[in-house]
Amino acid sequence: MISYIVRMKIVPGKRDELIEGLRELIAEVEADEPGALVYSFHTIDGEPDTLMTFELFTDEAALTAHREGLATGLPSYLSE
Numbered sequence: 001m002i003s004y005i006v007r008m009k010i011v012p013g014k015r016d017e018l019i020e021g022l023r024e025l026i027a028e029v030e031a032d033e034p035g036a037l038v039y040s041f042h043t044i045d046g047e048p049d050t051l052m053t054f055e056l057f058t059d060e061a062a063l064t065a066h067r068e069g070l071a072t073g074l075p076s077y078l079s080e
Helices: 015-032 060-069
Strands: 002-009 036-044 047-057
Touching: 002 060, 015 036, 015 047, 015 060, 036 060, 047 060
Parallel strands: none
Antiparallel strands: 002 047, 036 047
């Protein structure tokens, strides 16, 4: 198994849009990616422009399939 914890810094003012996009993405991942065992996100108290994701994949092939299927619009919500 492969797991990731990802900390995302959000472009100020884009938090609600990103959360809605992540909810849609989670639904797609759950429906279309059997190798994605867990794919969830979490907000952080006191840090409104930060989100964390927890991702668990069965193997490298499942992770690769997930990366290839990611929507290209997500990066526009993230700051560097």
